[in-house]
Amino acid sequence: MPLQKRELSDCSTSSSACTCSTPSIARTPQQAVTAPTKRGFLQDLIAMAASFGVAGSARAALPGDPSFQPIRRPGMEGKRFGMLVDMRKCIGCQACTVSCSVENQPPIGQFRTTVLQYEIEQAGDTATAMVSLPRLCNHCDEPPCVPVCPVQATFQRTDGIVLVDNERCVGCGYCVQACPYDARFINHETQTADKCTFCEHRLEAGLLPACVESCVGGARVIGDLNDAHSEINQRINAHKDEIKVLKPGMKTKPHVFYIGLPDEFVNGVDGQATVRLVAEHL
Amino acid sequence: MQIIELLTPAYEAAWLPWAVQYFFLVGMATGAALLTSACAFGPARGLLQRLLPTAVLVLAVSAIAAPVALLADLHQPARFWHFYAHLTPWSWMSLGAVLMPTFVGLCVLMCALWWLGKHRLMRLLVPVLVLSTLSIVVYTGAEIMVIRSRPLWNTLWVPINLALSGWLATVGMGFVLYRFLPRALQPDAAALQGLRHLGLWLATGLIASALTWGIAGIAGQSPSFDMAVRLFQEFPVWRISMLGSAVFGAAVVMALLRGEHRLAAKGYTLVLGAGLAASAWAFRWALFMGVQGVPKFGAGLYLYSMPLGGEGLMGMLGMAGLCVALVALATWALELFPARKPASAA
Numbered sequence: 023m024p025l026q027k028r029e030l031s032d033c034s035t036s037s038s039a040c041t042c043s044t045p046s047i048a049r050t051p052q053q054a055v056t057a058p059t060k061r062g063f064l065q066d067l068i069a070m071a072a073s074f075g076v077a078g079s080a081r082a083a084l085p086g087d088p089s090f091q092p093i094r095r096p097g098m099e100g101k102r103f104g105m106l107v108d109m110r111k112c113i114g115c116q117a118c119t120v121s122c123s124v125e126n127q128p129p130i131g132q133f134r135t136t137v138l139q140y141e142i143e144q145a146g147d148t149a150t151a152m153v154s155l156p157r158l159c160n161h162c163d164e165p166p167c168v169p170v171c172p173v174q175a176t177f178q179r180t181d182g183i184v185l186v187d188n189e190r191c192v193g194c195g196y197c198v199q200a201c202p203y204d205a206r207f208i209n210h211e212t213q214t215a216d217k218c219t220f221c222e223h224r225l226e227a228g229l230l231p232a233c234v235e236s237c238v239g240g241a242r243v244i245g246d247l248n249d250a251h252s253e254i255n256q257r258i259n260a261h262k263d264e265i266k267v268l269k270p271g272m273k274t275k276p277h278v279f280y281i282g283l284p285d286e287f288v289n290g291v292d293g294q295a296t297v298r299l300v301a302e303h304l
Numbered sequence: 305m306q307i308i309e310l311l312t313p314a315y316e317a318a319w320l321p322w323a324v325q326y327f328f329l330v331g332m333a334t335g336a337a338l339l340t341s342a343c344a345f346g347p348a349r350g351l352l353q354r355l356l357p358t359a360v361l362v363l364a365v366s367a368i369a370a371p372v373a374l375l376a377d378l379h380q381p382a383r384f385w386h387f388y389a390h391l392t393p394w395s396w397m398s399l400g401a402v403l404m405p406t407f408v409g410l411c412v413l414m415c416a417l418w419w420l421g422k423h424r425l426m427r428l429l430v431p432v433l434v435l436s437t438l439s440i441v442v443y444t445g446a447e448i449m450v451i452r453s454r455p456l457w458n459t460l461w462v463p464i465n466l467a468l469s470g471w472l473a474t475v476g477m478g479f480v481l482y483r484f485l486p487r488a489l490q491p492d493a494a495a496l497q498g499l500r501h502l503g504l505w506l507a508t509g510l511i512a513s514a515l516t517w518g519i520a521g522i523a524g525q526s527p528s529f530d531m532a533v534r535l536f537q538e539f540p541v542w543r544i545s546m547l548g549s550a551v552f553g554a555a556v557v558m559a560l561l562r563g564e565h566r567l568a569a570k571g572y573t574l575v576l577g578a579g580l581a582a583s584a585w586a587f588r589w590a591l592f593m594g595v596q597g598v599p600k601f602g603a604g605l606y607l608y609s610m611p612l613g614g615e616g617l618m619g620m621l622g623m624a625g626l627c628v629a630l631v632a633l634a635t636w637a638l639e640l641f642p643a644r645k646p647a648s649a650a
Contacts, residue, residue: 192378295604
């Protein structure tokens, strides 16, 4: 599909295929909260067997099984947080990058969220298009970073938020490798894994994440996917056919959804690289 | 359509050069453990028995140095006890935290039994050590292979190559280190030829596995091969590295072949051994530091500038220094307190 310039890129007429299945969004609360399901029960059993040192269970004996996830820890009752990024409204101002850094204080040169910016030149078209792609942790439903952690320092909550206990983290970097989105990094100051938390400390207090609150164009919408009337669900439903996620082939079921994401950006960027500044030189 | 990145952050390598040292040393240790096990069953005064002291020396040095590098690769090394406080059976790295000390303990015990001349006990220990060695081969390979986000790691070819090249490093270090043993313990010409034959078999295995990977990649769906082809086509640094390693690999195989008449020259075994070990080390450098420079999402490559301190150059020099110190310590100890003659051989 040819890339549309931003001013023309109202995707309501777009014919791009939907890359994430709608059922995974419009789920009932029972499905999202793993505890009461059959699978959750099985995982409970496995974890119990494992905690008693009975490594005989098939799951526990086969580490690396891509379908295995440890049991989720308690989060905000009955909720499943997700974010919708409407790229048509992003102007690439980096207010989210700055407000996240002010709120969460990562070391200089390291970012929990940022907006990647690209220039697109299309054949036969003299005008150059710009793409601003906000990036953050996808808080996947099948996060590959969680099961690899050797000390269970990184975990997912029942509300879908993936967190790191940085007092337990040994800084082995295994989760950083396992994330297909480069959303994690080793924090220079704490020497442990660090990542976007959806500002769960603000959500708990009834506030919006810093990046959502500061977004001048209203491009970022956070909400409860289990609530059929939430704004995020309404907007996802209104744009059902244009919703995409990054790297759907990784089968991580990302819960950051994009409107207006060009197909060329779904599985990574094949293009000319910029000169990147290494953090220590900044 | 052309996409030009204007603003993207740099992502640093989460696994430091320590990981390269660890996988190099542990690969060498697994090879030395298997070689020692095989030699322990050799007939008295036979070729395998004459190779045994060399195998034991390589085993002692690599098995003791490997966990040091592993520990140092943690950004919070003092928290290593968390591995045991929060055992996680579904993570290969957590399993490794149990398997690795077991392996090191068994290796040290094997070396001690050889030193004490307890030949029968050595043979009793062999099945346990072999089992433990295989567990290390499986865990170190699987730990890398399960990472789906990096196509170049997510292939069976990685564990196979890590194992074979690690064992080739064992042969290489054998060629390098045997000269430091007391004269009576040094392998004779026939034993060195035996080591060379082992090297040739391993090199053949490596070439076969690389060809299988290539043919399978050309024939069908192999994301790792496709990624390698893309890197070869797009980036001169990868092109030079891949061609360079092919040339270097061919040179090492040629040196192994020519060794048939030249192993008596000590300089030749030194260069050959260092070349074998270097090829295993360089493979790991490309596999870890090179592949971590391939963006998971963005275009181009991430620049890796090696720090000069403990996280980079000093760390690597330190590991090399540790190995030198261990060799000196072991060979000096053997001069002062010679290994007892095995009772069965007397």
